[in-house]
Amino acid sequence: MAEIRVERVTKLFKNVRAVDDVSLTIADGEFMVLLGPSGCGKTTLLRSIAGLEQIDGGRIVIGDRNVSDLPPRKRNIAMVFQSYAVFPHMTVFENIAFGLRMRKAPKAEIHTQVQEAAELLHIENLLDRYPSQTSGGQRQRIAVARALAMQPQVLLMDEPLSNLDALLRLEARAELKRLLNEIGSTTIYVTHDQVEAMSMGDRVAVMRGGRLVQVGDPLTIYDGPVDRFVGGFIGNPPMNFLAATIRAGDAGAVAELSDAGEIRLDAADGLGGHRGPVLLGIRAENIELHSRTGGGMLRGRVLVVEPLGSHNLVTLQVGGEQLKAITRPDERLELDQEVGVGIDPARIRWLDAEREVALTDDAEAGPGAGLGPPTPEERDAAPPG
Amino acid sequence: MTARLGWAPYALLLPSLAFLAVFFATPMVQAFGLAFQSPDGTFGVSSIERMLGDARFRSALLTTVALVVLIIPIQFALAMSMALVINARLKGQGLWLYVYALPLGISELAAGIVWVSIFTQSGWLNSILMGFGIIDRPITWQSAETPWLLIMCVVIAEAWRATSIIMIILVAGLQSIPREFIEAADVYGATTWQKVRRVILPMLRPSLQVALILRTILAFQVFATVIAIAGSGLFVLAREAQRWATDIQNDHIAAAYAGLILVLSLFSTVLFLVLLPTKDEQQL
Amino acid sequence: MSVVRHDIPLARRRSGREHLVGRALIYLAATLLALFILVPIYLIAVSAFTPPDRAFDFPRSVVPAELNFETIVFFLNAFGVVDSFWRSVIVAMITLVLALLIGAPAGYAIARYAFRGRSGFRLVILSTRAFPIVILAIPLAVTYRLWGINDSVIGVALMHTALALPFTVLITSSVFVSVPRELEEAAQTLGCNPLQAFLRVSLPLALPGLAAAAIFTWVLSWNDVFAAVILTLQNPTLPARILTALTQSPIYFQFAAGFVMLVPSLVVIFFIRKYLLGLWGRVVK
Numbered sequence: 001m002a003e004i005r006v007e008r009v010t011k012l013f014k015n016v017r018a019v020d021d022v023s024l025t026i027a028d029g030e031f032m033v034l035l036g037p038s039g040c041g042k043t044t045l046l047r048s049i050a051g052l053e054q055i056d057g058g059r060i061v062i063g064d065r066n067v068s069d070l071p072p073r074k075r076n077i078a079m080v081f082q083s084y085a086v087f088p089h090m091t092v093f094e095n096i097a098f099g100l101r102m103r104k105a106p107k108a109e110i111h112t113q114v115q116e117a118a119e120l121l122h123i124e125n126l127l128d129r130y131p132s133q134t135s136g137g138q139r140q141r142i143a144v145a146r147a148l149a150m151q152p153q154v155l156l157m158d159e160p161l162s163n164l165d166a167l168l169r170l171e172a173r174a175e176l177k178r179l180l181n182e183i184g185s186t187t188i189y190v191t192h193d194q195v196e197a198m199s200m201g202d203r204v205a206v207m208r209g210g211r212l213v214q215v216g217d218p219l220t221i222y223d224g225p226v227d228r229f230v231g232g233f234i235g236n237p238p239m240n241f242l243a244a245t246i247r248a249g250d251a252g253a254v255a256e257l258s259d260a261g262e263i264r265l266d267a268a269d270g271l272g273g274h275r276g277p278v279l280l281g282i283r284a285e286n287i288e289l290h291s292r293t294g295g296g297m298l299r300g301r302v303l304v305v306e307p308l309g310s311h312n313l314v315t316l317q318v319g320g321e322q323l324k325a326i327t328r329p330d331e332r333l334e335l336d337q338e339v340g341v342g343i344d345p346a347r348i349r350w351l352d353a354e355r356e357v358a359l360t361d362d363a364e365a366g367p368g369a370g371l372g373p374p375t376p377e378e379r380d381a382a383p384p385g
Numbered sequence: 386m387t388a389r390l391g392w393a394p395y396a397l398l399l400p401s402l403a404f405l406a407v408f409f410a411t412p413m414v415q416a417f418g419l420a421f422q423s424p425d426g427t428f429g430v431s432s433i434e435r436m437l438g439d440a441r442f443r444s445a446l447l448t449t450v451a452l453v454v455l456i457i458p459i460q461f462a463l464a465m466s467m468a469l470v471i472n473a474r475l476k477g478q479g480l481w482l483y484v485y486a487l488p489l490g491i492s493e494l495a496a497g498i499v500w501v502s503i504f505t506q507s508g509w510l511n512s513i514l515m516g517f518g519i520i521d522r523p524i525t526w527q528s529a530e531t532p533w534l535l536i537m538c539v540v541i542a543e544a545w546r547a548t549s550i551i552m553i554i555l556v557a558g559l560q561s562i563p564r565e566f567i568e569a570a571d572v573y574g575a576t577t578w579q580k581v582r583r584v585i586l587p588m589l590r591p592s593l594q595v596a597l598i599l600r601t602i603l604a605f606q607v608f609a610t611v612i613a614i615a616g617s618g619l620f621v622l623a624r625e626a627q628r629w630a631t632d633i634q635n636d637h638i639a640a641a642y643a644g645l646i647l648v649l650s651l652f653s654t655v656l657f658l659v660l661l662p663t664k665d666e667q668q669l
Numbered sequence: 670m671s672v673v674r675h676d677i678p679l680a681r682r683r684s685g686r687e688h689l690v691g692r693a694l695i696y697l698a699a700t701l702l703a704l705f706i707l708v709p710i711y712l713i714a715v716s717a718f719t720p721p722d723r724a725f726d727f728p729r730s731v732v733p734a735e736l737n738f739e740t741i742v743f744f745l746n747a748f749g750v751v752d753s754f755w756r757s758v759i760v761a762m763i764t765l766v767l768a769l770l771i772g773a774p775a776g777y778a779i780a781r782y783a784f785r786g787r788s789g790f791r792l793v794i795l796s797t798r799a800f801p802i803v804i805l806a807i808p809l810a811v812t813y814r815l816w817g818i819n820d821s822v823i824g825v826a827l828m829h830t831a832l833a834l835p836f837t838v839l840i841t842s843s844v845f846v847s848v849p850r851e852l853e854e855a856a857q858t859l860g861c862n863p864l865q866a867f868l869r870v871s872l873p874l875a876l877p878g879l880a881a882a883a884i885f886t887w888v889l890s891w892n893d894v895f896a897a898v899i900l901t902l903q904n905p906t907l908p909a910r911i912l913t914a915l916t917q918s919p920i921y922f923q924f925a926a927g928f929v930m931l932v933p934s935l936v937v938i939f940f941i942r943k944y945l946l947g948l949w950g951r952v953v954k
Binding site: 408475483491498505523613630636640654 | 705709713770778781784806808834838888898908911915916920924926935937939
Binding site: 103 | 849851854855858860862865870873
């Protein structure tokens with residue numbers, strides 16, 4: 001059993017709470033992604049689980065053992081570092097064999113394991129070379145092979161793809177996912193790239209400022225962000241958030257947006273009876289644009305049209321705010337054109353206007369929720385992939 | 386909260402600290418104890434008075450200071466030139482660096498002897514001058530009767546020997562100046578001299594300060610070079626210290642001389658720290 | 670008929686010529702400086718290879734007629750020279766081993782651990798460089814007499830170690846800084862305890878830099894004159910032996926002595942030339 005339980009773990013650096021009272025359970029065989037902007041504590045948490053950092057509070061349990069005070073070598077983990085940390089003074093073979101040699105495995109076994117790991121990563125032809133004679137992409141595979149050769153209970157990966165160039169990253173991502181699915185070990189994967197997180201993880205834990213914001217499977221996080229940060233951090237373009245007021249209407253609640261119109265909602269509006277100011281969250285792909293206004297749609301004015309090949313990204317002025325919508329590439333729109341903005345009420349994500357946290361309890365808000373939208377720096381750290 | 390191996394760094398430091406305590410701190414303290422004692426065991430300034438009143442004291446002090454004052458500027462000019470040459474990245478840069486760094490491994494004694502072979506009456510300087518017809522009789526460079534000439538010989542020998550270490554410090558400092566500053570100076574039409582004065586020297590201040598302090602402290606200890614070249618024609622503080630310690634067997638006065646060297650070193654260090662303060666704004 | 674070419678921009682044309690002249694001047698300066706360093710070395714070598722009976726020839730030619738080993742042999746056969754030579758070698762070896770054994774762990778601690786008092790310790794180490802050897806050697810001679818190790822190889826070696834220790838600490842710390850910490854961490858996740866990670870990963874990678882530190886220490890010990898003279902009497906090291914004999918020996922003895930002392934240093938500097946800049950705490954390419 002290689003379930004991992006992180007129980008109220010805190011890690012301090014001088015007076016800074018790099019990891020602040022984080023609790024997380026990762027099931028056996030699960031692929032959990034730790035996602036967040038730089039400085040959010042995800043790497044510190046990973047290193048704490050590895051045993052490279054000593055925690056200042058809480059405990060870490062792997063399987064049924066409390067490993068909080070154990071050094072890395074006793075935790076039955078393997079780790080892939082962001083810089084790969086491939087030993088320059090050893091051949092590729094010796095690198096991959098390193099862990100097995102430390103375990104004093106018999107020669108024959110070392111040979112087979114190394115060979116297998118190398119074949120899995122398609123580097124079996126590099127075994128006699130030195131790392132300085134390999135490319136960055138190859139070194140990344142060496143690092144992964146070295147970890148896998150240990151057949152660990154737990155695999156920890158710290159942004160293993162972020163040093164690869166964009167094209168290579170795309171391929172490596174798919175390959176890595178396939179490989180890890182085959183191996184089936186419990187994996188914790190740290191990244192700041194939300195596309196990577198969404199595409200690879202069974203579940204994603206979003207972190208900010210040392211705290212957990214939301215944990216869930218990719219789709220839930222995408223459609224049901226727990227606060228403005230998650231909605232703005234995940235997805236490209238970020239989720240739109242509009243200020244609205246809910247009032248009672250004839251046949252149900254009505255969302256009023258100042259200067260832009262109103263949307264009639266039905267019984268299953270997801271508001272739970274809430275009235276008054278709210279934040280209306282809607283993803284760009286759930287907005288439809290019509291050439292005529294009126295009829296339950298909002299009024300918008302086209303500001304920018306960006307043709308991106310597979311779709312157009314349209315920036316609209318709706319009331320006092322800007323909105324981003326996605327349209328088919330052949331839809332003709334003119335600058336300054338007045339359009340009807342159709343929003344599907346079923347896809348709306350309602351947030352409390354004051355705390356900016358989701359009104360419904362379906363996604364449990366972590367302690368780090370409700371701290372405002374992602375800052376430009378935080379947003380920049382997550383490349384559109 | 387467990388402190389896993391929190392004691393590790395201190396354990397690793399312990400041998401060094403212990404060693405330095407025994408072989409550095411203790412002798413230092415003892416030296417002061419010795420200096421303020423007299424051979425019969427009483428404490429007081431009698432040994433220091435004895436040193437001050439010694440016939441050779443004044444000469445030793447003046448000669449040492451004169452040497453320091455002469456050696457340092459010459460060495461720095463030389464070292465700066467070498468450093469600029471290295472920085473100019475000529476062809477065969479590795480070779481130039483090796484040649485300029487050669488004296489690093491040369492001891493004071495060997496250096497002194499090298500220049501004796503040049504300055505001695507039947508030595509190379511006279512031979513070459515004679516060969517070029519500049520003189521028709523050998524000049525006595527190394528005579529006790531012309532102390533200033535002797536001092537110049539020592540200055541040249543020391544400049545030859547100890548410039549490398551300064552050059553290395555300056556080269557390291559030069560390499561840390563971002564190229565953009567020098568290129569900007571070029572764009573604004575600065576001549577080489579202006580570049581050196583306005584851009585390079587200011588940014589080199591921290592390295593200059595370190596090099597000056599270190600070299601000056603070492604210069605106050607000038608010893609074997611003087612003995613080799615001047616024999617007993619020149620007195621310097623370190624020589625007096627050694628003489629009192631081994632020849633006359635009076636450790637107290639020897640310690641007094643050593644203390645004086647320390648005081649001069651500290652004084653010059655403070656002087657340099659005050660005259661050449663390193664501002665943090667330099668680290669742009 | 671205009672001599673001015675209009676197709677080449679004025680600025681470039683001017684800087685092209687200036688550039689060449691500037692470059693030539695730099696080569697000239699470089700050569701002069703190099704000659705300043707090299708010529709005396711050449712001259713002492715010639716002096717050392719001049720037979721004793723020609724030692725006072727004047728004027729002598731810069732290019733020797735023959736290479737004669739008599740002077741050097743005379744020097745090597747002189748009383749106590751060979752013994753003091755070996756003593757110097759032994760002292761330097763002991764110093765090297767001690768300084769590294771004691772200093773490298775401290776260098777490692779400074780490089781790897783951010784502990785309280787780290788900058789204080791560094792300051793202490795740096796400040797020891799400022800203290801004159803003069804003020805250390807004299808009291809130590811007194812202490813050595815008490816301990817009974819006066820005039821001994823081990824006594825001189827201990828003094829030299831104290832002198833070399835600050836250098837080894839600082840050099841080794843910069844060497845270990847240049848070995849990425851992540852390599853050690855990776856080794857730890859693969860089954861190493863901290864010591865094994867150090868031995869299997871950091872040490873092999875730090876070896877070239879450590880070798881440079883070792884050589885630097887060796888040179889320091891080999892060249893020391895003052896402490897050797899103070900701390901030895903009947904069992905001098907080579908520099909001490911030569912210094913005490915200086916005034917009483919013929920001049921050709923000195924030339925041979927100077928040359929013999931010079932040669933190992935030159936060889937050594939050749940071997941560590943790559944690390945010269947690194948010795949001041951910068952990572953050498």
